[in-house]
Amino acid sequence: MKVDPKLLIKYPFLPFLGEYLKEIYFDFEEIFKGNNLILSESLERVKLIVSGKIPKYYDDPSIEIPIFVTSLYFVSQLGTDTIYRFADYESKRFSKNIQEEKLENLLILAQHLIKSNLEIHVIKRGPYEIFEIKMPLIDYLNLAPFLGGYNWALAFKDIHLGKVYLSKSDFSRLLEESYRQWIILKANELKDYYYPELEKILIEVSKEIEEKRKTYKMSVRSYEGIDPPCMRILINDLKSGKKLSHMGRFALVTYLHSINWSVEDVINLFKSLPDFREDITRYQVEHIFGLRGGRKVYSVPSCLTMKAASLCFPESPGCDNIKHPLQYLVRIKKLKVKSGKENN
Amino acid sequence: MEKKIIEIFRDYYSRFEFDSQYVEDLERREIAIWPFNSTTLIRHLSFSNFKDFKQFILKNVPMHVYNSVAKYQNPSIPNMESKSLIEAEVVFDIDIDHVNTSCKLEHDIWICKSCNKTGKGFVAECDNCGSLTIDKKSFVCNNCLDVAKDEVLKLIEDFLFSDFGLSKDDIKILFSGNRGYHVHIINKSFSSLDSRARNMLVDYVKGISARMYLKEMLKKKKFKFKGINSNGFFGRFAECIYDKINNRTYQDWEKFGLSSEKIEQIKKLKDVFLQELKQYDCDYSFLNVLGNYKERFIDECIREISVDIDERVTVDIHRLIRFPNSIHGKTGLKVVPIKYEDIYKFEPFRDALIFLKGEARISFKVKRNFPKIYMNDEEFDLNSVENKDIPLYLALYLYLGGYANIINFSI
Ligand code: SF4
Numbered sequence: 127m128k129v130d131p132k133l134l135i136k137y138p139f140l141p142f143l144g145e146y147l148k149e150i151y152f153d154f155e156e157i158f159k160g161n162n163l164i165l166s167e168s169l170e171r172v173k174l175i176v177s178g179k180i181p182k183y184y185d186d187p188s189i190e191i192p193i194f195v196t197s198l199y200f201v202s203q204l205g206t207d208t209i210y211r212f213a214d215y216e217s218k219r220f221s222k223n224i225q226e227e228k229l230e231n232l233l234i235l236a237q238h239l240i241k242s243n244l245e246i247h248v249i250k251r252g253p254y255e256i257f258e259i260k261m262p263l264i265d266y267l268n269l270a271p272f273l274g275g276y277n278w279a280l281a282f283k284d285i286h287l288g289k290v291y292l293s294k295s296d297f298s299r300l301l302e303e304s305y306r307q308w309i310i311l312k313a314n315e316l317k318d319y320y321y322p323e324l325e326k327i328l329i330e331v332s333k334e335i336e337e338k339r340k341t342y343k344m345s346v347r348s349y350e351g352i353d354p355p356c357m358r359i360l361i362n363d364l365k366s367g368k369k370l371s372h373m374g375r376f377a378l379v380t381y382l383h384s385i386n387w388s389v390e391d392v393i394n395l396f397k398s399l400p401d402f403r404e405d406i407t408r409y410q411v412e413h414i415f416g417l418r419g420g421r422k423v424y425s426v427p428s429c430l431t432m433k434a435a436s437l438c439f440p441e442s443p444g445c446d447n448i449k450h451p452l453q454y455l456v457r458i459k460k461l462k463v464k465s466g467k468e469n470n
Numbered sequence: 471m472e473k474k475i476i477e478i479f480r481d482y483y484s485r486f487e488f489d490s491q492y493v494e495d496l497e498r499r500e501i502a503i504w505p506f507n508s509t510t511l512i513r514h515l516s517f518s519n520f521k522d523f524k525q526f527i528l529k530n531v532p533m534h535v536y537n538s539v540a541k542y543q544n545p546s547i548p549n550m551e552s553k554s555l556i557e558a559e560v561v562f563d564i565d566i567d568h569v570n571t572s573c574k575l576e577h578d579i580w581i582c583k584s585c586n587k588t589g590k591g592f593v594a595e596c597d598n599c600g601s602l603t604i605d606k607k608s609f610v611c612n613n614c615l616d617v618a619k620d621e622v623l624k625l626i627e628d629f630l631f632s633d634f635g636l637s638k639d640d641i642k643i644l645f646s647g648n649r650g651y652h653v654h655i656i657n658k659s660f661s662s663l664d665s666r667a668r669n670m671l672v673d674y675v676k677g678i679s680a681r682m683y684l685k686e687m688l689k690k691k692k693f694k695f696k697g698i699n700s701n702g703f704f705g706r707f708a709e710c711i712y713d714k715i716n717n718r719t720y721q722d723w724e725k726f727g728l729s730s731e732k733i734e735q736i737k738k739l740k741d742v743f744l745q746e747l748k749q750y751d752c753d754y755s756f757l758n759v760l761g762n763y764k765e766r767f768i769d770e771c772i773r774e775i776s777v778d779i780d781e782r783v784t785v786d787i788h789r790l791i792r793f794p795n796s797i798h799g800k801t802g803l804k805v806v807p808i809k810y811e812d813i814y815k816f817e818p819f820r821d822a823l824i825f826l827k828g829e830a831r832i833s834f835k836v837k838r839n840f841p842k843i844y845m846n847d848e849e850f851d852l853n854s855v856e857n858k859d860i861p862l863y864l865a866l867y868l869y870l871g872g873y874a875n876i877i878n879f880s881i
């Protein structure tokens with residue numbers, strides 16, 4: 127079977143990537159010897175993506191595919207943040223590409239990304255036929271938690287006998303996420319390959335990236351680690367209309383502030399309380415955010431303080447040996463990258 | 471007294487054959503025990519076979535025994551990362567402590583730590599000063615345990631079977647030995663889910679997002695969502711509303727708090743509402759007819775169709791959970807594995823009793839009102855059992871729970 131290698135430009139996860147690389151005699155060592163288009167363009171691509179700019183993609187697969195693979199290698203050497211940033215960018219590109227695809231093609235792509243059986247389900251409603259995709263619950267659970275917004279909660283999906291029924295647009299969004307995870311996985315696989323001749327280049331690039339990062343602050347909220355258990359429980363309590371203790375309220379607001387929530391978002395979260403009063407809540411939130419009164423920004427209480435207030439519900443390993451709830455995020459992120467590696 | 475109790479615990483364990491039917495891959499599990507007379511848990515134990523495990527238990531006779539829901543490459547290394555997780559069962563914990571059962575008015579008391587007010591029943595906060603720091607003196611009666619069982623059935627039948635597509639061979643049910651049940655999912659793909667995915671399950675089973683966003687949505691003029699013919703949560707939500715609107719009498723609505731004017735309105739529009747619920751896309755804004763009672767009505771429905779599990783147990787992949795067939799050291803009851811077919815007829819206060827032989831005498835530590843309880847199909851009025859010979863299991867239940875002292879016992 128001869129497949130058009132141009133497809134790989136759009137969808138590098140297709141199984142004939144390996145074959146194609148062999149065909150064009152792709153070799154990292156050759157490229158890393160220096161002074162070639164692939165090397166310079168890959169470096170350029172990584173730098174541009176990290177600084178939030180748009181890189182150039184080539185139409186010729188014999189150039190584009192090696193650049194893609196080489197940039198992925200560079201990214202793998204430059205730390206978790208870079209990997210995530212690159213994966214985010216790539217998944218946006220992917221999402222543009224799949225917009226024009228027909229449902230059948232999406233299903234084929236999905237088989238390579240998600241690797242389980244998807245079925246199309248047709249619902250008749252009057253004169254209309256509506257197509258829904260049945261996705262195994264387990265796959266859904268591995269993808270959906272990374273997407274923001276309540277409409278991904280299981281309650282809002284039709285779910286029956288282990289299958290989640292999805293619209294085409296929901297399905298596309300989940301595919302995008304699985305492509306993002308594919309990039310992260312592959313980057314982690316490449317992590318342990320070491321090429322001594324690259325050391326100098328890598329040190330230079332990481333310095334450059336470090337500087338760019340400062341001017342382009344990442345929002346911690348998207349795709350980052352799960353909330354520490356103490357905060358998650360407070361959030362869930364709040365959402366289910368349970369009143370929080372004074373300390374619980376305070377701790378949660380400081381936490382949400384530290385992960386860059388806006389005042390409005392925080393107030394919205396508190397809306398589910400039975401005795402919600404917008405004016406009072408706003409006053410308190412703005413106070414804790416340092417927007418009122420003494421302009422003091424309150425910081426998140428330590429684990430010790432949380433414990434003393436009976437608000438600490440530690441979970442291993444994220445909470446092992448930490449002193450501060452914000453350390454939890456850092457630890458979980460590290461562990462995630464690690465376990466991604468172990469799974470292979 | 472403690473020595474004597476350790477002896478009867480040991481006697482139980484010496485006669486019990488532990489095997490892999492209840493805990494598979496014992497050698498991959500972290501085991502933990504809570505010894506008598508101790509304030510800490512001894513963790514990170516591991517055993518390569520049930521024989522060694524039993525020997526250890528007989529030597530140390532613990533008050534509580536736990537195993538990890540997870541399997542590890544190296545279960546005995548204290549550092550969680552070096553333990554190297556292989557997989558972890560998804561577990562749901564249903565504990566009646568969190569649920570407001572009607573009988574709690576009879577047997578539970580609370581004391582506010584801030585203002586010292588005391589009251590009866592179940593409260594989440596002090597009704598005098600609003601403080602959340604409350605001391606509870608609770609008791610578990612037969613009714614409490616029945617309610618817990620209903621919740622288990624709802625979890626299994628609606629969520630695990632119908633929504634998740636699991637079968638009875640994919641689940642393991644255990645009576646926790648005290649106030650509830652544990653339901654384990656024994657299924658490879660579930661066992662590999664991370665905490666994030668588990669959190670999503672918790673959100674679903676508890677109805678957290680559903681409740682929050684329904685309320686938001688209903689503020690809008692029109693809110694279309696799936697009706698009775700859809701699957702999953704909203705199908706059941708619509709069904710619950712349907713039943714209430716269809717079956718509630720005038721008196722029911724009155725008791726709920728509605729004015730006669732509103733009740734008349736519901737009666738008049740009943741058929742329209744019921745018809746609406748049968749649509750695929752149902753416009754729920756008809757609930758606005760309930761006015762200020764709308765929120766309470768939705769709350770009621772969501773509570774009825776969701777299950778109040780302890781989310782920490784489900785989300786924590788390194789959780790320790792009670793070892794099947796071990797003794798719960800605060801009740802003297804057995805942590806009983808139950809087949810799905812048998813759950814209907816399972817009676818904790820009969821089928822989880824261990825110490826059927828022997829009698830004892832007790833005196834209560836503090837006087838309070840106890841409900842009647844039925845143990846081993848016999849009724850006991852706890853308010854008149856002091857200084858009388860009562861069955862050992864009942865005496866132990868009251869002693870280990872901290873309600874009474876045992877004066878003497880004989881086997
Ligand atoms: S250990 Fe710290 S982060 Fe973990 S639950 Fe307790 S307070 Fe929160």
Ligand SMILES: [Zn+2]
Pocket residue numbers: 582583584585586587596597598599600601
């Ligand atoms: Zn009080």
Ligand SMILES: [Zn+2]
Pocket residue numbers: 571573574577609610611612613614615
């Ligand atoms: Zn009760």
